[in-house]
Amino acid sequence: MENIKSTENETCSSIKVAKVEETIVKKYEFTKDIIRYNGHTLHRIKALKDFLTVKKGDLGGWIENEYNLSQESDCWVFNEAKVYGNARISRDSYIYNKVEVFGCAKVYDNVEISDIVKVYDNAEIYKDVEITGNAKIYGSAIIHDSSEIGWNAKIRGNAEISGMVTIWDSAKIGGYAKISGYAWIRDSAQVYGNVIINGNV
Numbered sequence: 094m095e096n097i098k099s100t101e102n103e104t105c106s107s108i109k110v111a112k113v114e115e116t117i118v119k120k121y122e123f124t125k126d127i128i129r130y131n132g133h134t135l136h137r138i139k140a141l142k143d144f145l146t147v148k149k150g151d152l153g154g155w156i157e158n159e160y161n162l163s164q165e166s167d168c169w170v171f172n173e174a175k176v177y178g179n180a181r182i183s184r185d186s187y188i189y190n191k192v193e194v195f196g197c198a199k200v201y202d203n204v205e206i207s208d209i210v211k212v213y214d215n216a217e218i219y220k221d222v223e224i225t226g227n228a229k230i231y232g233s234a235i236i237h238d239s240s241e242i243g244w245n246a247k248i249r250g251n252a253e254i255s256g257m258v259t260i261w262d263s264a265k266i267g268g269y270a271k272i273s274g275y276a277w278i279r280d281s282a283q284v285y286g287n288v289i290i291n292g293n294v
Contacts, residue, residue, distance in 0.1 A: 117164045120144065121153065131195070133157050133177040138170065145169075154188070161194075168201075180213070198230075216248075232267070250285075 119141055126137035135155035140147045144167045147153075154170035156162050161176040162169070163183035170176055174188040180198045182188060189207040194200055196213040202220045206212065210224050214231045224230065224242040232249040236242065240258040248254060250267035258272050261279040266272065268285040274292040278284060 118142075119164050121162070121164070124152065128155065130155070130175060130177070133195075135175060135177055138162065140169075196231075234266075252284075 121138045121140055123136040124139050128135050135157055137155055138153040140149055140151045140153065142149050147169055154172055154174035155176070156170060157177035161180060161182065163181070166184045168182050168184060168186045170182060171187065171189045172191070174190060174192040176182055176188070176194045178195045178197065180194040180196060182194065182200050184201040184203070186200045186202065186204040187206070188194060188200065191209045192206045192211070194212045196215065198212045198214065198216045200206065200212065200218045204218050204222045206224045208225050208227065210226065210228045210230070212218060212230045215233045216230045216235070218224070218230065218236045220237045221239045222236050222241070226244040228242045228244065228246045230236060230242070230248045232251065234248040234250065234252045236248060236254040238255045240254045240256065240260070242248065242254070242260045244261050245263045246260045247265045248260065250269065252266045252268065252270045254260065254266065254272050256273040257275045259277045259279070260266060262281065264278045264280065264282045266278065266284045268287065270284045270286065270288045272278065272284065272290045276290050276292065276294040284290065
């Protein structure tokens with residue numbers, strides 16, 4: 094298994110790990126199942142109530158602390174997915190299978206990530222995005238507004254992907270590239286630098 098480490102400062106000095114408010118009715122708790130993974134202690138979670146397809150008593154994936162998965166909304170970590178460091182899943186977002194979200198990455202607002210995707214460093218993914226396959230999102234990349242990423246695609250650097258963009262196959266996006274509209278980037282395409290792509294490409 095590929096052992097990927099965050100390339101950013103995982104202490105996230107500008108991000109303080111929030112304490113879960115005592116007044117929140119918790120939707121999950123830690124089980125006694127604990128593993129050590131990439132230098133982190135992860136806990137298996139268990140649902141405390143029904144929501145969407147999750148039933149009370151269902152086991153979820155692995156997180157390091159309660160900041161990693163919001164106790165509010167319907168977000169969830171399924172299967173063997175892992176969230177650790179100062180990464181956070183919130184607001185109706187889901188990760189499945191063997192996905193890993195770590196470093197200071199943020200996933201929120203109706204995002205679904207599955208298979209063996211890795212999201213790390215300061216990457217931010219939000220608003221109706223779907224990511225599958227063996228894709229890797231890292232650096233300070235931002236993906237939002239109904240984009241779809243899959244297969245072996247890599248999004249990194251300060252790249253920003255938005256709108257109905259599809260990035261597939263072994264495409265690589267980096268630098269300060271901005272891609273939006275209905276663009277379709279696939280095969281072994283590489284987009285770097287200050288390139289701006291907007292529209293039907």
